[in-house]
Amino acid sequence: MGRFHPHSDGTIHDHDHVTARDVGDHSGYPETGTARIEVLEDILSENDRVADANQKDFAEAGVRVVNIMSSPGAGKTTLLKRTLAALAEGTRIGILEGDIATSIDADQLEGYGAAVSLVNTSAGFGGECHLDAVMVRSGLARLPLPELDLLLIENVGNLVCPAEFRVGEHAKAMVYSVTEGEEKPLKYPVMFRAVDVVVINKVDLLPYLDFDLDKFLANLRAVNPQATTIRASARTGEGLEEWCSWLLGQAASNA
Ligand SMILES: Nc1nc2c(ncn2[C@@H]2O[C@H](COP(=O)(O)OP(=O)(O)OP(=O)(O)O)[C@@H](O)[C@H]2O)c(=O)[nH]1
Ligand SMILES: [Mg+2]
Secondary structure (H helix, E strand, O other), X not given: OOOEEEOOOOOEEEOOOOOOOOOOOHHHOOOOHHHHHHHHHHHHHHHHHHHHHHHHHHHHHOOEEEEEEOOOOOOHHHHHHHXXXXXXXXXXXXXXXXXOOOOHHHHHOOOOOOEEEEEEOOOOOOOOOOOOHHHHHHHHOOOOHHHOOXXXXXXXXXXXXXXXXXXXXXXXXXXXXXXHOOOHHHHOHHHHHHOOXXXXXXXXXXXXXXXXXXXXXXXXXXXXXXXXXXXXXXXOOOOHHHHHHHHHHHHHOOO
């Protein structure tokens, strides 16, 4: 039996789910609920307006854009370094690097022949835990968009917020580390539902972990049956070819 709880409209009911048991008591929101929703809607519609402007600029420049998201440390930058080493000679790639602070990741991505633009959210954007369309737009000013085939955005490491903000991208990718466990698609469904591809990274560590890949895939399928999955190790290079082909497919869909 789930827990009974009251809602702001006065109804009281219970939920009795195994995987999604609602244990929240929402009764503290009756006064502020509507205002909260309106503020959120305003923020998101302003974001969408700028995301549309970004997308228009991408279309005019003929560049395809992939927004890469993950928890902190899942391996985005390591994968991007390998990606640039493999592709930057034949494909004109730009990087928009998003971090709360520091140029640590942006610095690592220099020297591969790709244009790199750093956006620190602590520099004028309140230290946000994600990139939104306005932040991306500020970083675009430092990139030669018409000279690019592919723009790869490394979003701020966070498993929730980045998925909530469109930035004008054509596809969303996720790097998932096998050290994060099998259950995360169920616990953080917004991100897993939003993405077109999941790179299952750090598979070189599988012999040392209890990670059950089949269970993870079943959990992922439960929230996103369509996502492409790529088994990879940014350390050994496993899966790199498949990932690069997926990216080149994105760039080609521009033609
Ligand atoms: N064993 C192993 N380690 C990896 C792999 N990929 C990345 N790492 C390590 O994981 C750590 C974090 O990798 P990053 O590439 O910095 O991860 P990130 O997602 O860019 O991190 P943030 O930008 O901070 O969110 C580093 O120590 C990497 O060397 C992998 O495939 N296998
Ligand atoms: Mg990084």
